[in-house]
Amino acid sequence: MSKKYLLPNPIKKTGTDLEIEKxxxxxxxxxxxxVMEWDKQRxxxxxxxxxxxxxxxxxxxxxxxxxxxxxxxxxxxxxxxGGSDTNPETGKIESRSFQLAKLITDQYGVxxxxxxxIGAAGADNTLGNVENLIAYLxxxxxxxxxxxxxxxxPRFQKERARLxxxxxxxxxxxxxxxxxxxxxxxxxxxxPRYKKWIDAVYATPEAExxxxxxxxxxxxxxxxxxxxxxx
Numbered sequence: 001m002s003k004k005y006l007l008p009n010p011i012k013k014t015g016t017d018l019e020i021e022k023x024x025x026x027x028x029x030x031x032x033x034x035v036m037e038w039d040k041q042r043x044x045x046x047x048x049x050x051x052x053x054x055x056x057x058x059x060x061x062x063x064x065x066x067x068x069x070x071x072x073x074x075x076x077x078x079x080x081x082g083g084s085d086t087n088p089e090t091g092k093i094e095s096r097s098f099q100l101a102k103l104i105t106d107q108y109g110v111x112x113x114x115x116x117x118i119g120a121a122g123a124d125n126t127l128g129n130v131e132n133l134i135a136y137l138x139x140x141x142x143x144x145x146x147x148x149x150x151x152x153x154p155r156f157q158k159e160r161a162r163l164x165x166x167x168x169x170x171x172x173x174x175x176x177x178x179x180x181x182x183x184x185x186x187x188x189x190x191x192p193r194y195k196k197w198i199d200a201v202y203a204t205p206e207a208e209x210x211x212x213x214x215x216x217x218x219x220x221x222x223x224x225x226x227x228x229x230x231x
Contacts, residue, residue: 024073024074024075024076024146025074025075025146025148025150026074026075026146026148026149026150026179027075027076027077027143027144027145027146027147027148027149028075028076028077028078028079028143028149028150029068029071029072029074029075029077029078029079029149029150029151029152029181030079030081030129030133030149030150030151030152031064031065031068031078031079031080031081031100031104031152032064032081032126032129032151032152032153032154032157032161033080033081033082033083033096033097033100033119033123033124033128033129033132034047034059034060034061034064034082034096034100035051035054035056035059035061035085035096036061036085036096036099036100037051037053038085038087038088038089043089045085045094045099046061046062047059047061047062047064047065047099047100047103048061048062049061049062049063049201050201050204050206052206055213056209056210056213056214057206057207057209057210057213058154058156058201058206058207058210060154060183060201061100061103062103063154063183063184063187064100064152064154064183065100065103065104065107065108066108066187067152067181067183067186067187068104068108068110068152069104069108069109069110070186070187070190071150071152071181071186072110072114074150075150076114076143077114077115077116077143078101078104078110078114078115078116079116079118079132079133079136080097080098080100080101080104080115080116080117080118080119081097081118081119081123081128081129081132081133082095082096082097082100082117082119082123082124082128082129082132083095083096083097083119083120083123083124083125083128084096084119084124095117095119096119096124097117097118097119097132098117098119100117101115101116101117116136118132118133118135118136119132120132120135126157126160126161126164127164129161130164130165130168133149134168134170137149137174137176144174144176147174147175147176147177148176148177148178148179149176149177149178149179150178150179150180150181151165151178151179151180151181152181152183152186153180153181153182153183154182154183154184155182155183155184155185156207156210156211156214157214158180158182159214159218160214160217160218160221162180163218163221163222164221165178166178167221184198
């Protein structure tokens with residue numbers, strides 16, 4: 001992908017109001033999982049903005065990590081969802097949620113005690129992220145003090161993900177309030193450079209492909225056809 005679509009390096013201090021909260025707003029922030037790509041030269045997993053082998057094209061994995069850093073004080077925990085990919089060199093199944101959590105802690109300096117990978121093999125889509133969160137909350141009910149969970153999502157994924165979460169009866173049954181935080185909105189508040197980057201990304205042909213896929217996904221969700229095989 002062209003270098004002009006690479007995420008700008010973050011400034012050390014944002015100076016925004018995103019980090020002034022003295023009390024947490026949420027019990028936890030769920031970071032929706034992102035597809036990752038193997039870098040042959042560096043021998044490591046990366047989270048690019050666009051991955052052409054991925055049907056949905058837009059990923060914004062590194063942007064999710066940076067946005068998570070900026071809002072980390074809103075909750076005591078960052079829960080990182082995601083499925084898995086096969087390492088092309090070793091053949092081993094490796095966790096997307098672990099690798100994204102590693103990016104948030106190692107590159108963006110968030111405390112490792114705060115960042116918790118909760119992904120499971122096979123949970124490779126947004127529905128899997130819903131399952132990740134429910135499984136974690138059922139096994140860690142003690143974290144639910146406010147009964148408020150924030151979900152961090154890129155703009156393109158928000159509506160489809162929101163419908164998936166709302167369709168699951170678990171949250172209403174348990175009285176858990178979900179609030180949506182948008183990656184692009186958070187970054188734009190941090191630094192005006194991100195607005196230019198976001199506009200450039202959403203003007204790409206890959207973004208148009210993503211828009212079409214997301215629109216079909218929303219239609220299928222609303223009609224009850226999502227995930228069902230046809231033919």
